[in-house]
Amino acid sequence: MKQRQIRQDGKLVSEIGLGCWSFGGSYGPTTEKEAHRTLAAALDLGVDFLDTANVYGMGVSEKIIGSFLKGDTSRFTIATKAAIWRDPDTGKRGFNNKADYLRDELEKSLTRLGTDHVDLYYIHRRDQEVEVEDLMETLLGLKAEGKIGGIGFSEISPATLRRAVAVGSVDAVQSEYSLWTRQPELGMIQTCAELGVAFVPFSPLGRGVFAPVPPDPATFEDGHFRKGTPRFSEPNFTYNLQKISEFKALAADLNVSPITLAVAWCLAGGPHLIPIPGTRTAGHLAECAAGSAFPMTSEIMGKIEGVLPVGWAHGDRYTHDQWVGVEGYC
Structure with a gap:
């Protein structure tokens, strides 16, 4: 697995990481044993960056x-990450960027992870009541x-990033980005x-829509993130x-999994991009990791663009409530 720089001090990680949101059950039930198999597979595949x-x-x-x-x-x-708080009884959520809260949440995270430090600490969402300079x-x-x-x-927005960098070193910005969510190309x-x-x-x-078998919304239970x-x-x-069926046909012509092709497309966006596909299974992770070795060319990128041009997706990526906290910049 090739590596890319994750921190300004030169620290390198695998150019494909593993998003661990699904370990918490957001996309359906899972078990600790299954998650451990996925983590073990990550090590075998050279994936050494966990989110x-x-x-x-x-x-x-x-x-x-x-x-x-x-x-x-x-x-x-x-x-x-920290900054999002949720009431487990009501489901109500908000954002908190205050120093005492972030410190307390960090200590809890370190305890759960079993360590005394974490390699990268994200502000999950901006709390607009706290100036980014104070947050830095x-x-x-x-x-x-x-x-x-x-x-x-x-x-966050590019403008917020510039304000933050004026105070001190920022190492990474995380945003949704894929073949059907391309807003970061507008500046971030x-x-x-x-x-x-x-x-x-x-x-x-x-x-999950670029998997060989797409998710079935009819199976989404209450509380499932994609429901609605x-x-x-x-x-x-x-x-x-x-539209995605055309992309999958292209992948078949290239004799590659659509998962692998989607990740390889993302990597081709620049040497500073480090995608973190999330999965609960070792098999799917192997398809993701294969994106690192896929021989992407400008010709293939052009074919992908022809099948899935910017703005092709139907519908917003979030519900009205889920949009709260995401900074706009266009």
């Missing part, structure tokens, strides 16, 4: 990673204490490249599957 968060399963994802590592964090570079001072303080190795932000990918910041695409497989989202609701979903 999790305090709210993934309300701590479940971090606990599963911690129980696998058993105190030995040397085999993985681990990123986690908090994060720089945690870094100086050795609690975190690097600073990251999730779903370019700004990260200019500032030497890693860009970490999450959901590079379109929340516009792209997975009719008539949008049928339109989307029709």
Whole structure:
């Protein structure tokens, strides 16, 4: 597995990481045993970059990673996040970027992961009541204490990134980016490249639609993240599957899994892109990791663009409630 730079200090990770949101049950039930098999497969495949968060399963994802590592964090570079709070009884959520809250949540994450520091600490969502300059001072303080190795932000705008960088070093920005979610091309990918910041695409497989067998929205139970989202609701979903079938036909012509091709397309977006596909199974992870070795060419990129041009997807990627906290910039 080839490597790319994740931090400004030159730290390298596998150019494809593993998103661990699904370990918390957001896409359906899973088990610790199954998640451990996936983590073991990651090591075998050379995937050494894990992405999790305090709210993934309300701590479940971090606990599963911690129980696998058993105190030995040397085999993985681990990123986690904080700033989103949820009421487990009402489901109500909000954002908190205050220093005391972030420090407390970090300590809880470290306990669940079984370590005394985390390699990268993201602000999961901006709390607009806290100026980003003050937020950076908090994060720089945690870094100086050795609690975190690097600073990251999730779903911010290029303008916010520039304000943050004016205070101190920012290592990574994470945003949704895939063949059906391409807003970061309108400034974020370019700004990260200019500032030497890693860009970490999450959901590079379109929340499962680029898998050989697409998800069936009829099976989504209450609480399932994709239930009710516009792209997975009719008539949008049928339109989307029709377009994706053309992409899958192209993958078949190239004798490659559509999963592998989608990840390879993402990698080709720039040397600072480090996609983190999420999966609960070792088999799917192997298809993702194969994207690192796929011989992408400008000709193939052109064919993909011809099949799935910018803006082809039907429906928004989030519901109205899910959009809260995502910074717009166009």
